[in-house]
Amino acid sequence: MSSILNFFKPTNKNTTSVPNVPIDVDLDKSSVDSPSTKKRKLEIVTSDATDASRNTFPNDIANFCRKNLNDIKKYEVLMHYWIPDIDFKFPTSGKRNWKFQHSWLRSFVWLVYSAAEDGAYCRYCVSFGSNYIGKGGHQNINVLVHTAFRDWKKALEKFREHQTKKYHLDAMEDGQNFKLIYENRKNDVISEIDKGRKMQLLENRQKLIPIIRAILLCGRQGLPLRGHRDQGSLSLKMPEENDGNFRALLRYALDSGDQILANHLNTAGSNATYLSFRIQNEIIDIAGKQITTNIVQRVNRSGCFSVIADG
Numbered sequence: 001m002s003s004i005l006n007f008f009k010p011t012n013k014n015t016t017s018v019p020n021v022p023i024d025v026d027l028d029k030s031s032v033d034s035p036s037t038k039k040r041k042l043e044i045v046t047s048d049a050t051d052a053s054r055n056t057f058p059n060d061i062a063n064f065c066r067k068n069l070n071d072i073k074k075y076e077v078l079m080h081y082w083i084p085d086i087d088f089k090f091p092t093s094g095k096r097n098w099k100f101q102h103s104w105l106r107s108f109v110w111l112v113y114s115a116a117e118d119g120a121y122c123r124y125c126v127s128f129g130s131n132y133i134g135k136g137g138h139q140n141i142n143v144l145v146h147t148a149f150r151d152w153k154k155a156l157e158k159f160r161e162h163q164t165k166k167y168h169l170d171a172m173e174d175g176q177n178f179k180l181i182y183e184n185r186k187n188d189v190i191s192e193i194d195k196g197r198k199m200q201l202l203e204n205r206q207k208l209i210p211i212i213r214a215i216l217l218c219g220r221q222g223l224p225l226r227g228h229r230d231q232g233s234l235s236l237k238m239p240e241e242n243d244g245n246f247r248a249l250l251r252y253a254l255d256s257g258d259q260i261l262a263n264h265l266n267t268a269g270s271n272a273t274y275l276s277f278r279i280q281n282e283i284i285d286i287a288g289k290q291i292t293t294n295i296v297q298r299v300n301r302s303g304c305f306s307v308i309a310d311g
């Protein structure tokens with residue numbers, strides 16, 4: 001467990017952070033050459049120095065593809081992706097010197113060009129497409145999502161086709177909701193992206209309450225949690241050997257008519273009862289951190305304080 005001293009350390013100001021001010025870089029809404037756009041590009045290049053060594057353009061979308069992205073990275077892909085200047089020299093290919101056209105970025109708001117791969121991606125599908133298509137999908141589906149599109153001769157045809165696909169439309173919707181939520185205009189990422197998942201999340205939280213309550217009670221009363229043969233399914237029947245205070249308390253709750261706990265234990269798979277000692281330790285650890293945080297907050301709020309240690 002981390003020392004209480006860690007809570008008093010100054011926070012690191014140099015870590016990468018997302019600007020509080022929402023920035024919309026959709027090219028259909030703003031000119032590529034506008035001063036505000038140039039300012040954004042400067043922020044983009046300086047926002048992630050660690051990536052600079054891997055790529056000339058730190059926020060080239062190729063740096064984010066084929067990875068499990070956290071929310072910060074998803075927001076970077078959607079809002080802070082690298083945009084070529086209007087006079088950028090796109091490489092040519094083929095006998096007829098086909099190349100990426102800057103005007104396509106205006107025509108297709110989801111389109112992003114990668115200089116690292118000289119290819120095109122859909123920023124929404126890169127961020128959220130994996131929710132709808134697997135990484136091992138058909139090549140035609142993977143293009144623009146997991147692999148770069150480079151067949152410039154057929155670009156318009158492919159782009160028009162892509163934006164009619166259901167997985168793309170779903171990813172766009174997820175991306176739009178995510179942006180609003182990330183910018184604090186909505187409360188909860190999951191609830192807005194998928195209301196069904198929100199219900200599931202609330203149900204799962206309810207299931208944990210009697211389990212957490214039993215662990216906290218043991219902690220407050222100084223009771224050990226574990227006993228003999230304290231693994232496996234839990235039933236109302238009294239065990240032959242004492243299986244510990246934690247399971248005894250849960251049995252008492254069941255006997256007292258705790259329907260949420262009863263439903264949970266009746267429906268959960270054997271690997272998802274949340275009764276194992278690993279889960280117990282995890283909850284104890286979380287509770288310990290919460291207690292430490294509360295103490296530190298009270299200390300910080302007070303004008304002065306003293307520490308009494310008892311060896």
Ligand SMILES: [Zn+2]
Pocket residue numbers: 110122123124125162167168169171
């Ligand atoms: Zn897409």
